[in-house]
Amino acid sequence: MATKAKAGERRKYPIRKEDYELFEVIGDGASAVVHRARCIPFDEIVAVKILDFEKNNADLAKISREAQTMVLIDHPNVLNAHCSFVIDHDLWVVMPYMAGGSCLHIMKSVYPKGFEENVIATVLKEVLKGLEYLHREGHIHRDVKAGNILVDARGKVKLGDFGVSAYLFDSGDRQRTRNTFVGTPCWMAPEVMEQRYGYDFKADIWSFGITALELAHGHAPFSSQPPMKVLLMTLNNAPPSLESRRDKKFSSSFKHMIAMCLVKDPSRRPTAHKLLKQSFFKQARSHDYISRKILDGLPDLGDRYSALKVKEAELIAQKKMLDGEKAEMSQNEYKRGISAWNFDVDELKAQAALIPETEDAALGKDSEGCTRSLFELDTLHENMPHGAPFATICFSENDTNLENNGITQSITDPASSGQLAELRRARSNASDNDCKTDTQDGIDAKGYSSPSCSEIEKYLEDALSHSFGEHKVSTSSCSSDCSPSLKHERAKQHHQVQNTENCNGVCDHNRVGDLASEATCKASNIKW
Numbered sequence: 001m002a003t004k005a006k007a008g009e010r011r012k013y014p015i016r017k018e019d020y021e022l023f024e025v026i027g028d029g030a031s032a033v034v035h036r037a038r039c040i041p042f043d044e045i046v047a048v049k050i051l052d053f054e055k056n057n058a059d060l061a062k063i064s065r066e067a068q069t070m071v072l073i074d075h076p077n078v079l080n081a082h083c084s085f086v087i088d089h090d091l092w093v094v095m096p097y098m099a100g101g102s103c104l105h106i107m108k109s110v111y112p113k114g115f116e117e118n119v120i121a122t123v124l125k126e127v128l129k130g131l132e133y134l135h136r137e138g139h140i141h142r143d144v145k146a147g148n149i150l151v152d153a154r155g156k157v158k159l160g161d162f163g164v165s166a167y168l169f170d171s172g173d174r175q176r177t178r179n180t181f182v183g184t185p186c187w188m189a190p191e192v193m194e195q196r197y198g199y200d201f202k203a204d205i206w207s208f209g210i211t212a213l214e215l216a217h218g219h220a221p222f223s224s225q226p227p228m229k230v231l232l233m234t235l236n237n238a239p240p241s242l243e244s245r246r247d248k249k250f251s252s253s254f255k256h257m258i259a260m261c262l263v264k265d266p267s268r269r270p271t272a273h274k275l276l277k278q279s280f281f282k283q284a285r286s287h288d289y290i291s292r293k294i295l296d297g298l299p300d301l302g303d304r305y306s307a308l309k310v311k312e313a314e315l316i317a318q319k320k321m322l323d324g325e326k327a328e329m330s331q332n333e334y335k336r337g338i339s340a341w342n343f344d345v346d347e348l349k350a351q352a353a354l355i356p357e358t359e360d361a362a363l364g365k366d367s368e369g370c371t372r373s374l375f376e377l378d379t380l381h382e383n384m385p386h387g388a389p390f391a392t393i394c395f396s397e398n399d400t401n402l403e404n405n406g407i408t409q410s411i412t413d414p415a416s417s418g419q420l421a422e423l424r425r426a427r428s429n430a431s432d433n434d435c436k437t438d439t440q441d442g443i444d445a446k447g448y449s450s451p452s453c454s455e456i457e458k459y460l461e462d463a464l465s466h467s468f469g470e471h472k473v474s475t476s477s478c479s480s481d482c483s484p485s486l487k488h489e490r491a492k493q494h495h496q497v498q499n500t501e502n503c504n505g506v507c508d509h510n511r512v513g514d515l516a517s518e519a520t521c522k523a524s525n526i527k528w
């Protein structure tokens with residue numbers, strides 16, 4: 001028989017396995033499986049998240065933190081836990097059942113290209129209210145994404161999954177920043193990736209901006225890229241935005257709100273409280289609207305989940321086949337790129353050996369003498385934009401000379417004066433039609449990152465004007481603050497010019513080779 005709690009009092013949910021009847025699986029994540037279930041004494045449908053901490057390598061601290069945090073939560077827009085308990089090596093977390101499932105699930109099932117703007121505004125306003133509460137209470141959520149925005153049967157929206165959340169104010173000393181590296185790369189703020197100065201609740205605002213793009217397009221920027229590439233693109237490229245041709249349907253207030261969140265310098269991002277005042281949210285409607293607009297006619301959550309699993313399995317099988325072809329193609333492009341630039345590996349090694357010791361460090365040279373750049377080529381190529389045929393990049397995690405993010409790129413001069421002339425010719429031949437059209441995240445139909453017209457022009461300009469004798473070029477986030485971080489004065493001037501032209505965060509020299517080689521191929525009439 002159901003027991004009733006007094007007004008204002010929280011019901012005490014039973015903490016015995018026998019008190020729950022588990023039904024179908026309705027979700028799974030990195031560490032858990034979630035079931036629809038019935039709490040027998042209350043005759044209430046709930047969700048039970050089961051985490052096997054033995055299988056998950058026993059991050060018991062993380063898991064209990066998640067459970068404790070969830071039980072203490074008290075806000076209509078944040079999913080709380082009714083209770084949690086340990087059964088063998090499983091932790092059971094009992095939560096309210098969110099019958100609509102996550103926004104990611106809803107999009108995958110019915111709106112693969114994303115939601116309409118007023119649906120997004122309504123959902124995001126609720127999420128922001130939840131974030132405002134969490135930040136006020138000293139939490140960083142650290143995993144804001146569509147997969148963690150849950151909708152109940154009435155269209156009410158809650159931010160879920162504290163799998164990686166932690167107290168911002170540690171045991172009384174109110175330490176505001178943390179130095180751990182957790183989260184999901186696509187939504188991860190640059191400062192979290194850098195792990196240099198720690199991060200604070202503003203990391204959630206970046207993830208919130210990425211989530212807004214995810215809801216607008218049906219997927220997060222760079223979502224088809226491997227994690228390492230996502231890291232590089234987030235750190236090196238301009239922040240993603242809602243500015244491509246396909247985004248014309250969205251209002252300028254939406255674009256502006258996203259641009260405010262996706263600023264690389266966290267101190268310049270607004271708080272959740274301030275964001276809520278943005279005019280974009282004026283179009284937000286009620287939960288009934290969400291229910292009518294996106295939940296009506298949806299199959300049951302369990303059925304949707306099973307259908308998605310089948311679809312996912314098919315995609316994985318297809319991808320396995322494609323990956324074989326892709327690896328071969330990539331290898332061919334790599335070889336072609338090398339020959340286009342007439343690379344001489346031994347000569348490059350010899351050049352590197354001539355560079356004084358202090359310079360070597362900045363070049364990211366390892367004990368074998370800049371070999372990292374040469375022998376990591378395959379891996380790097382996989383992580384570079386489509387067609388990047390040569391990698392003249394050394395990563396230096398220990399370069400203390402540069403005031404950057406710890407990733408240093410060295411552009412070693414592959415260009416003879418003849419090659420530069422060829423490049424110049426190529427640029428004058430390359431018409432705008434040769435360029436890919438600007439896309440919001442630069443991902444082409446094959447899932448490769450492709451440069452836009454303006455990027456090509458910029459990088460060609462960069463390749464031509466860059467002093468190839470210059471060995472150190474920082475790729476640090478010269479985002480909207482445009483702080484120059486080049487050590488050498490000449491490079492600094494070059495950098496400043498570049499920043500004036502493109503002040504929103506691109507210092508990406510990665511692609512010089514990509515574009516230069518593309519141009520070279522075009523000039524030489526080689527099929528690219």
Ligand SMILES: Nc1ncnc2c1ncn2[C@@H]1O[C@H](COP(=O)(O)OP(=O)(O)OP(=O)(O)O)[C@@H](O)[C@H]1O
Binds near residue numbers: 029097098
């Ligand atoms: N209370 C709930 N009601 C309905 N569905 C839920 C509920 N909690 C979670 N889910 C579904 O289960 C999925 C996985 O849950 P959750 O994100 O908590 O697991 P996780 O292992 O922590 O995931 P992550 O990969 O984000 O770390 C969610 O994306 C959502 O679709």
